[in-house]
Amino acid sequence: MIETRIIPLVDDAAERQVAERLSRGELVAVPTETVYGLAADAANGAAVAGIFEAKGRPRFNPLIAHVTGRDMAERYAEVDPLAGRLIERFWPGPLTLVLPLRGDAPLHPLVTAGLPTVALRSAQGSLPRVLAHLGRAVAAPSANRSGRVSPTTAAHVLRTLDGRIDAVADGGAATHGIESTIVQPRGDHVMLLRPGAVTASEIEAAIGLPVRRHDGSTILAPGQMRSHYAPHGRVRLGVSQPDADEHYIAFGPVPDASPSGPRAVFQLSERGDLREAASRLFEALSTFDAPDIDRIAVAPIPMEGLGEAINDRLARAAADR
Numbered sequence: 001m002i003e004t005r006i007i008p009l010v011d012d013a014a015e016r017q018v019a020e021r022l023s024r025g026e027l028v029a030v031p032t033e034t035v036y037g038l039a040a041d042a043a044n045g046a047a048v049a050g051i052f053e054a055k056g057r058p059r060f061n062p063l064i065a066h067v068t069g070r071d072m073a074e075r076y077a078e079v080d081p082l083a084g085r086l087i088e089r090f091w092p093g094p095l096t097l098v099l100p101l102r103g104d105a106p107l108h109p110l111v112t113a114g115l116p117t118v119a120l121r122s123a124q125g126s127l128p129r130v131l132a133h134l135g136r137a138v139a140a141p142s143a144n145r146s147g148r149v150s151p152t153t154a155a156h157v158l159r160t161l162d163g164r165i166d167a168v169a170d171g172g173a174a175t176h177g178i179e180s181t182i183v184q185p186r187g188d189h190v191m192l193l194r195p196g197a198v199t200a201s202e203i204e205a206a207i208g209l210p211v212r213r214h215d216g217s218t219i220l221a222p223g224q225m226r227s228h229y230a231p232h233g234r235v236r237l238g239v240s241q242p243d244a245d246e247h248y249i250a251f252g253p254v255p256d257a258s259p260s261g262p263r264a265v266f267q268l269s270e271r272g273d274l275r276e277a278a279s280r281l282f283e284a285l286s287t288f289d290a291p292d293i294d295r296i297a298v299a300p301i302p303m304e305g306l307g308e309a310i311n312d313r314l315a316r317a318a319a320d321r
């Protein structure tokens with residue numbers, strides 16, 4: 001347990017303090033107009049892994065990245081004309097846009113769960129000023145333990161996260177109490193991915209294009225597809241002694257490099273730290289996702305804390321396809 005500080009978000013000095021804490025990799029709950037978010041520097045993998053750890057989330061689903069506005073959004077994503085109109089009309093506000101991720105985006109892959117798209121929004125209130133001081137985006141899902149109600153006050157945040165996060169920035173009550181609407185602009189229409197504080201008819205009226213609801217025939221949350229994350233080669237889990245023709249994803253000390261040892265080793269965390277391992281997992285899988293790598297072995301990862309989400313992700317990588 002750590003001591004969770006409460007920072008009344010009353011002036012510029014307080015907003016700078018929150019930015020300063022985020023830049024050090026701290027986890028800070030922040031107010032938005034929808035619900036309180038649990039923020040971490042979106043470029044810092046260990047900090048983003050800390051979000052999953054603090055929330056007790058059993059899997060790495062993609063998170064919303066919060067930006068100051070259109071200018072910052074363009075550093076992370078391709079903003080086409082339709083996306084531009086939605087931004088113009090609804091930001092700052094409770095509309096999240098899923099957009100193509102830029103190849104050079106300064107974003108840790110845990111934020112997007114390795115997807116080629118990123119969910120962006122610019123919230124109302126003091127958060128954009130905090131982000132302007134920070135100079136980059138934060139990832140921020142709702143600031144509650146997994147499976148609990150989304151919090152609308154600092155006191156609600158403390159109810160489930162006290163002692164698990166570094167600070168709560170108290171900016172008063174969130175007015176909507178319901179999460180942002182998530183949409184994906186698709187040129188001639190908008191796909192509704194999650195209903196929320198902005199209604200479909202408000203969006204249709206603003207842009208003069210139809211909003212289509214997901215009909216269930218296609219899977220929109222690729223993270224839920226069992227083999228979505230699978231690399232080219234076959235993946236074996238729970239392996240302490242990798243074969244000579246395997247590429248090895250290690251956790252903790254690697255068994256003596258004998259002549260018959262694995263072809264190559266990607267170390268998730270030499271010291272067996274689950275937060276470090278979580279922050280390196282996507283890089284490990286993409287490094288070994290190559291046409292000439294046929295067999296990948298992965299060390300056993302304990303099923304505690306972040307280990308649950310890491311093992312969920314690895315099980316998808318190893319699933320039959």
Ligand code: TXA
Nearest residue numbers: 034036037062063064098117118119140141142179180
């Ligand atoms: O109101 C809100 O949106 C709150 C406040 C704190 O801003 N945030 C929030 O964040 O609800 P989060 O991380 O809990 O919401 C993430 C949702 C998930 O349902 C996830 O599947 C979806 O956004 N999402 C994120 N990135 C996505 C992507 N690239 N493609 C599709 N869905 C995505």
Ligand code: MG
Nearest residue numbers: 141142143150
């Ligand atoms: Mg939530």
